[in-house]
Amino acid sequence: MILxxxxxxxxxxxxxxxxxxxxxxxxxxxINDNPGAILxxxxxxxxxxLAALIVGFVFCAVRYxxxxxxxxxxxxxxxxxxxxxxxxxxxxxxxxxxxxxESIRRRIMILVVLFMLILLMAGWFLDRGSENAAExxxxxxxxxxTILVLILTLFLSSFSLPTDFKNKTIYSVVTKPVxxxxxxxxxxxxxxxxxxxxxxxxxxxxxxxxxxxxxxxxLLFERDLTPISVxxxxxxxxxxxxxxxxxxxxNSGHRHLVDVFADGTVNVGVVNGHTHRITSEKVNExxxxxxxxxxxxxxxxxxxxGKLDFRSPEGLDTDKGINVGDExxxxxxxxxxxxxxxxxxxxxxxxTFPQTDGNFKNGLPVxxxxxxxxxxKGNIERRITASLSVRNPKTGLQAEVMTFSTEEFVTKYVAxxxxxxxxxxxxxxxxxxxxxxxDGREESVFYSVPDDATASQERNDAQFSRRRTFDxxxxxxxxxxxxxxxxxxxxxxxxxxxxxxxxxxRAADGSVGxxxxxxxYGIWMRMLMLTAFGVLFSTFLSGPVAMISTVGVMVAGxxxxxxxxxxxxxxxxxxxxxxxxxxxxxQNMVVDLPKSFxxxxxxxxxxxxxxxxxxxxxxxxxxxDYSVYDGAVVKGFSIPSYWLMNHTIxxxxxxxxxxxxxxxxLSNREVAKS
Amino acid sequence: MSELTAGNVPxxxxxxxxxxxxxxxxxxxxxxxxxxxLDLEIRRGEVFGLLGPNGxxxxxxxxxxxGLLFPTSxxxxxxxxxxxxxxxxEKIGYLPEESYLYRFLNAEETLDFYGRLFNxxxxxxxxxxxxxxxxxxxxxxxxxxxxxxSKGMSRRIGLAQALINDPDLVLxxxxxxxxxxxxxxxxxxxxxxxxKRGKTVxxxxxxxxxxxxxxxxxxxxxxxxxxELGRVEDLLKVSNETEIRASNLSETAKNKIIDxxxxxxxxxxxxxxxxxxxxELFLRIIEESEARPGRRVxxxxxx
Numbered sequence: 001m002i003l004x005x006x007x008x009x010x011x012x013x014x015x016x017x018x019x020x021x022x023x024x025x026x027x028x029x030x031i032n033d034n035p036g037a038i039l040x041x042x043x044x045x046x047x048x049x050l051a052a053l054i055v056g057f058v059f060c061a062v063r064y065x066x067x068x069x070x071x072x073x074x075x076x077x078x079x080x081x082x083x084x085x086x087x088x089x090x091x092x093x094x095x096x097x098x099x100x101x102e103s104i105r106r107r108i109m110i111l112v113v114l115f116m117l118i119l120l121m122a123g124w125f126l127d128r129g130s131e132n133a134a135e136x137x138x139x140x141x142x143x144x145x146t147i148l149v150l151i152l153t154l155f156l157s158s159f160s161l162p163t164d165f166k167n168k169t170i171y172s173v174v175t176k177p178v179x180x181x182x183x184x185x186x187x188x189x190x191x192x193x194x195x196x197x198x199x200x201x202x203x204x205x206x207x208x209x210x211x212x213x214x215x216x217x218x219l220l221f222e223r224d225l226t227p228i229s230v231x232x233x234x235x236x237x238x239x240x241x242x243x244x245x246x247x248x249x250x251n252s253g254h255r256h257l258v259d260v261f262a263d264g265t266v267n268v269g270v271v272n273g274h275t276h277r278i279t280s281e282k283v284n285e286x287x288x289x290x291x292x293x294x295x296x297x298x299x300x301x302x303x304x305x306g307k308l309d310f311r312s313p314e315g316l317d318t319d320k321g322i323n324v325g326d327e328x329x330x331x332x333x334x335x336x337x338x339x340x341x342x343x344x345x346x347x348x349x350x351x352t353f354p355q356t357d358g359n360f361k362n363g364l365p366v367x368x369x370x371x372x373x374x375x376x377k378g379n380i381e382r383r384i385t386a387s388l389s390v391r392n393p394k395t396g397l398q399a400e401v402m403t404f405s406t407e408e409f410v411t412k413y414v415a416x417x418x419x420x421x422x423x424x425x426x427x428x429x430x431x432x433x434x435x436x437x438x439d440g441r442e443e444s445v446f447y448s449v450p451d452d453a454t455a456s457q458e459r460n461d462a463q464f465s466r467r468r469t470f471d472x473x474x475x476x477x478x479x480x481x482x483x484x485x486x487x488x489x490x491x492x493x494x495x496x497x498x499x500x501x502x503x504x505x506r507a508a509d510g511s512v513g514x515x516x517x518x519x520x521y522g523i524w525m526r527m528l529m530l531t532a533f534g535v536l537f538s539t540f541l542s543g544p545v546a547m548i549s550t551v552g553v554m555v556a557g558x559x560x561x562x563x564x565x566x567x568x569x570x571x572x573x574x575x576x577x578x579x580x581x582x583x584x585x586x587q588n589m590v591v592d593l594p595k596s597f598x599x600x601x602x603x604x605x606x607x608x609x610x611x612x613x614x615x616x617x618x619x620x621x622x623x624x625d626y627s628v629y630d631g632a633v634v635k636g637f638s639i640p641s642y643w644l645m646n647h648t649i650x651x652x653x654x655x656x657x658x659x660x661x662x663x664x665x666l667s668n669r670e671v672a673k674s
Numbered sequence: 675m676s677e678l679t680a681g682n683v684p685x686x687x688x689x690x691x692x693x694x695x696x697x698x699x700x701x702x703x704x705x706x707x708x709x710x711x712l713d714l715e716i717r718r719g720e721v722f723g724l725l726g727p728n729g730x731x732x733x734x735x736x737x738x739x740x741g742l743l744f745p746t747s748x749x750x751x752x753x754x755x756x757x758x759x760x761x762x763x764e765k766i767g768y769l770p771e772e773s774y775l776y777r778f779l780n781a782e783e784t785l786d787f788y789g790r791l792f793n794x795x796x797x798x799x800x801x802x803x804x805x806x807x808x809x810x811x812x813x814x815x816x817x818x819x820x821x822x823x824s825k826g827m828s829r830r831i832g833l834a835q836a837l838i839n840d841p842d843l844v845l846x847x848x849x850x851x852x853x854x855x856x857x858x859x860x861x862x863x864x865x866x867x868x869x870k871r872g873k874t875v876x877x878x879x880x881x882x883x884x885x886x887x888x889x890x891x892x893x894x895x896x897x898x899x900x901x902e903l904g905r906v907e908d909l910l911k912v913s914n915e916t917e918i919r920a921s922n923l924s925e926t927a928k929n930k931i932i933d934x935x936x937x938x939x940x941x942x943x944x945x946x947x948x949x950x951x952x953x954e955l956f957l958r959i960i961e962e963s964e965a966r967p968g969r970r971v972x973x974x975x976x977x
Binding site: 062079083088090091093094097098101102105106167168169170171172173174175176177178179670671672673 | 760761774779783839
């Protein structure tokens with residue numbers, strides 16, 4: 001189980017590569033993928049406010065003429081600031097209360113019944129025996145909740161104000177001392193409260209649904225176990241001697257392998273990511289086994305990612321491995337020989353990791369999901385073998401820990417023992433770069449990574465020449481907590497592929513319940529953002545149009561990056577007009593169009609369109625960020641707590657300006673205009 | 675604006691200067707000129723009636739006063755403040771043409787909602803709600819949702835919400851429409867009661883008899899122009915005619931009516947100019963306006 005897009009740190013998320021982005025902005029270049037939340041927000045809101053000011057100015061100009069526009073425009077802005085700063089909470093609450101009453105009286109509780117029905121029916125169709133049952137169930141509850149809550153708030157927010165206008169009930173409200181700001185804020189608040197209550201109910205129902213559906217036990221009887229005879233040389237009274245071996249009874253589509261030891265302890269095999277605790281008791285000379293509820297189906301992994309580099313067949317450092325022709329360039333591949341994938345971890349501390357864990361048994365827990373590419377079929381039954389070594393980046397000391405068989409699409413759990421026996425070697429990392437000679441020529445030079453690995457090489461060679469027992473943290477982790485894990489392919493002419501997120505160390509797990517709460521918090525934030533957009537559109541559009549516009553924003557929010565790409569004319573085949581011309585003239589996307597009037601015309605039209613798309617793209621909130629969040633929860637990764645703050649900041653950063661714009665529009669709208 | 679005020683209410687409660695409203699379509703083209711250069715002053719404590727046929731600009735005027743519409747040109751001051759100032763609404767009560775209320779609320783909830791919009795405290799709100807529900811006679815229907823109300827009941831709860839804040843200026847758009855004769859009588863009594871309490875009332879109505887009964891002054895609008903403005907009794911007075919009203923008059927005396935009234939020792943009850951009905955005046959002004967568009971009709975005189 002991997003997260004392709006890992007969750008950035010709070011600081012990275014906030015600032016990103018903003019210096020570069022500012023320079024790119026100044027020189028009208030394509031802004032890099034990570035301009036940081038602050039800069040993205042400034043660009044979005046700056047665009048939005050600019051657009052609002054222009055629209056407001058044009059409205060005033062239409063009403064008062066170009067010469068008389070400045071006084072009313074200035075007055076409107078002054079009044080706006082006054083009204084925004086004098087919001088009465090009592091009146092706002094009255095409006096919010098009305099929205100809540102309206103929702104209840106319009107039988108919104110039907111959604112509760114609907115959700116319960118969906119859960120009941122899901123119980124029949126979802127496969128509890130699936131390999132990824134937890135992901136399946138979590139995806140289902142999170143999606144169904146998201147869709148229902150978003151549809152609910154979409155309707156409420158888009159239709160609430162337009163219905164007031166249509167029924168003219170707004171007349172009796174705005175003729176009371178209610179400011180437009182209170183009207184807008186009250187609506188948002190009321191709808192948000194209704195949505196929140198529904199979401200809360202759905203979250204609680206979902207949690208109980210998922211945990212109760214996934215929770216299961218097995219039966220284990222004496223007849224399921226086969227006695228193991230005492231082997232020669234083994235002491236029969238050894239408490240750790242294996243006495244029985246067997247399998248539990250079938251439940252939820254699977255059985256667990258069971259090892260029973262002489263002292264009565266039972267080892268249970270991991271199936272579909274979970275295991276069970278089994279206890280035994282003697283009843284009337286018979287042993288009764290009690291298989292307890294599952295453990296580990298729902299997880300909140302805390303991954304520790306490293307930086308990934310590759311080692312080329314020549315033994316030199318490179319950024320990428322071999323491209324095996326896969327269009328999806330997420331993974332790079334390595335073959336046998338000197339090639340390696342090097343994960344470099346920093347800031348490691350032994351206390352971060354669970355010291356004993358049912359799945360990992362006293363070692364540094366590593367999870368990996370590797371790709372496999374076969375250049376020949378070979379023995380298809382046999383999996384490709386790979387090796388895992390650890391290396392101290394300071395001393396260059398390296399030792400192979402294990403070899404293992406890889407399986408595509410399957411997450412492998414291994415533990416690097418805290419102490420292990422191995423043969424040491426000193427491996428120096430080298431890279432190649434070009435530099436200019438004094439006479440101006442470019443030449444290739446080699447360098448070492450890092451430099452201090454070579455300094456003590458001779459000493460290390462002498463020290464580490466014999467097989468011995470290593471202490472993982474003492475021998476391979478530097479003072480700064482740095483360590484490297486090397487993956488190498490053992491089978492010749494076969495390849496294994498990996499990306500940065502494919503291998504991670506697993507720190508002590510977070511709380512599953514808390515992670516669940518964090519997952520639904522993301523949905524909540526999305527709902528609030530949607531409400532703000534819905535109310536904004538409803539201040540000047542009719543209900544259905546406001547709803548479609550809000551849906552449009554949501555869709556655009558998920559493809560913000562693509563919109564900006566269109567805005568920067570980076571899409572192959574040009575903009576919509578050029579693409580149309582290409583379709584009509586049957587030219588493919590990579591051929592340059594011949595110079596002609598029609599080409600100039602369509603490209604000019606595309607330029608105007610792209611400018612519009614760029615502006616629009618900047619104004620749209622980056623909603624795709626929320627999907628990272630969902631992905632993490634359903635795949636059983638713990639969401640860092642600071643990510644709650646990220647989303648709160650992002651939601652407020654958009655909702656507040658949206659509220660201001662909505663207020664400005666409503667306060668300048670003639671309520672009684674038919 | 676006049677600076678003379680009683681309490682916080684200015685002497686001139688409503689003032690419009692050259693008030694014009696033009697409705698335009700999406701492209702800014704003129705659709706209707708709903709109001710043309712209206713100059714109006716309504717004083718504190720007056721009951722002012724706005725009359726006019728459909729589409730004459732009465733409702734537009736009220737909506738402009740309330741800030742529901744923005745003027746195309748001209749100024750409006752209500753209670754000394756521009757009409758677009760939300761602060762003026764603290765002392766205004768408005769009964770719309772139809773009861774535009776939330777039909778999913780019951781009477782108590784409706785008044786509670788509007789009371790909250792005035793930042794009224796809980797106890798005050800509850801007391802006011804009880805008082806108003808009793809005043810409009812909806813005690814038995816206080817817990818019923820408004821969707822179940824008849825038109826007359828809706829008007830009554832509409833009136834109650836308009837009075838929730840004990841307003842100084844009450845704007846009533848067609849206040850008696852949809853009311854039965856008793857309801858109409860009650861409404862008129864209420865208007866007179868408001869007047870007695872020093873409140874200013876502006877009402878528009880098609881029911882001329884109602885206006886005649888309660889209004890101190892009226893303005894007659896036709897096609898957006900103010901055709902007539904003045905005190906009701908002045909407007910209805912026919913100045914070039916004399917009316918003598920007598921009682922206990924014998925048949926003989928009838929033949930010599932003017933010469934012998936005194937000789938016959940009959941009691942002279944009334945001698946003066948006769949008055950027309952408001953309906954007659956209204957219809958005459960409309961006829962006159964259609965015959966000579968743009969001309970202001972002189973009040974009370976037959977032309």
